[in-house]
Each structure stands twice: as structure tokens, then as C-alpha cells.
Amino acid sequence: MAxxxxxxxxxxxxxANRQVVEHVQNSALNLEIRHIQQLYPDYRINAxxxxxxxxxxxxxxxxxxFYWYNMPAILKHWFDVVFTYGFAxxxxxxxxxxxxxxxxxxxxGPQESYTTLGKNHFRVYEYCKNLEQTAYFAQMNYIEPxxxxxxxxxxxxxxxxxxxxxxxxAQKLVxxxxxLP
Numbered sequence: 476m477a478x479x480x481x482x483x484x485x486x487x488x489x490x491a492n493r494q495v496v497e498h499v500q501n502s503a504l505n506l507e508i509r510h511i512q513q514l515y516p517d518y519r520i521n522a523x524x525x526x527x528x529x530x531x532x533x534x535x536x537x538x539x540x541f542y543w544y545n546m547p548a549i550l551k552h553w554f555d556v557v558f559t560y561g562f563a564x565x566x567x568x569x570x571x572x573x574x575x576x577x578x579x580x581x582x583x584g585p586q587e588s589y590t591t592l593g594k595n596h597f598r599v600y601e602y603c604k605n606l607e608q609t610a611y612f613a614q615m616n617y618i619e620p621x622x623x624x625x626x627x628x629x630x631x632x633x634x635x636x637x638x639x640x641x642x643x644x645a646q647k648l649v650x651x652x653x654x655l656p
Contacts, residue, residue: 476505477652478532482539482550484512490634491581491626491641492540498645504652507532512549520556526570529557534575534655535615536648537606541582541622544595544602554609563613572614575655578606579648580620581641583627618655621648 479499483492500508509528511520529535539546561567588594603620610617623644625632 476507476532477534477536477655478528479506479508479536479538480550480553481508481510482512482537482547482553483510484547484549486510486512489540490628490637491623491644492538494638494641495579495581495645495648496538498642499649499652502645502649504649506652511553515549518549518552520553522556522559525553525557526559526562529571529574532574534577534652536652537576537578537580539578539580540626541580541599541602544597545605546578546580558609558613569614574615575618576606576610576613576615577618577651578603578620578622579644580622581626581644582622582624584624584630586624589624621651 479496481492481496483489486493496508499506507528509525515521537546537550539550545551558564562570582589582599584595589597589599591597599622600620606620607617621644623640625640626637628634628637
């Protein structure tokens with residue numbers, strides 16, 4: 476069974492992430508979804524409850540939109556509150572050891588803008604080093620991030636384009652999760 480931590484602050488207006496989550500939710504996967512913005516609109520995250528959710532699952536997927544080259548604030552705050560000393564790291568902090576850690580996110584702009592000579596100057600994986608180090612620090616199995624580009628209507632993509640690509644991404648995500656040990 477997998478756990479999906481949904482960290483989208485405006486999920487009700489989302490097109491891409493909503494398509495991904497709904498597709499995964501309607502798949503045959505045994506999946507628990509925790510929509511943290513909905514659970515904690517005041518940002519008062521219940522660390523114990525979230526830690527218990529993590530303990531129930533072998534695989535943890537973090538689903539979110541790529542905001543300013545990182546995760547949304549609610550998800551960063553979730554990590555700060557939940558991945559605590561004695562739980563995720565430090566003395567006695569081996570509770571997540573051996574669990575799978577995977578980020579699945581959407582990127583508004585085109586792939587070509589995430590190159591050395593592109594508008595954003597760096598490849599996407601370079602922005603994910605903090606995720607990789609977090610997984611390693613918590614002794615988790617880091618799985619390369621899973622993402623797709625072209626999700627912003629403001630960048631000129633159509634709703635049909637976004638929905639089509641989100642569904643393809645979701646199907647690949649389901650397949651990837653189904654094949655994890």
C-alpha cells in the first residue's frame with residue numbers, strides 16, 4: 476500500500492494535479508491520499524497523525540506543483556513538522572528506514588526552459604537535490620522524481636493539452652507504483 480501526500484495549496488483550481496490524483500485514486504492501487512492543505516488549512520499539522528500515516532506504508536509519493544523551483548510552502552512545512560529528530564533522523568530516528576520516497580510533480584513551463592541555456596538555467600533534477608538529501612538523511616530509498624512539463628495555461632498550453640499529458644503522467648505513475656517492491 477502506498478501513501479500519497481498531496482501538497483497543493485489551490486487544488487480546487489488545479490487542472491494537472493487534480494487529473495493525476497483522480498486517475499491514481501481511481502486505479503487499482505491500494506492507496507491512501509492525504510490532502511494536507513485540506514487537512515490543515517491553518518498549517519497546524521498534526522505530526523503524530525502524519526507520522527502514523529507514514530508508518531503504515533512502504534512507499535510515499537509527494538504530489539505537488541513545482542512552485543518557484545521547489546515545493547509549495549504547505550508541503551515544506553509538512554516536512555519541517557513531520558520529519559523530526561527521533562522519528563526521521565537522529566538518535567532513534569530510523570522509523571522511515573527502507574521506505575520508498577518519490578516526488579511526483581507538475582511543471583508549468585516547457586522542458587526546453589530547464590537547460591543550461593534555457594530560461595531557468597538548470598535541469599529539473601538539479602532543483603531536486605534537497606529531496607534526494609532528505610530521503611537519504613531519513614534512510615529512505617530515493618526514487619528519481621517523476622514529473623511532466625507544460626501544465627500552465629498562462630504559458631500557452633490548452634486545457635486539452637494539460638489534461639492529456641496529466642492522464643499520461645498518471646498512468647505512468649500508477650505503473651511505476653505497481654512495480655515497486
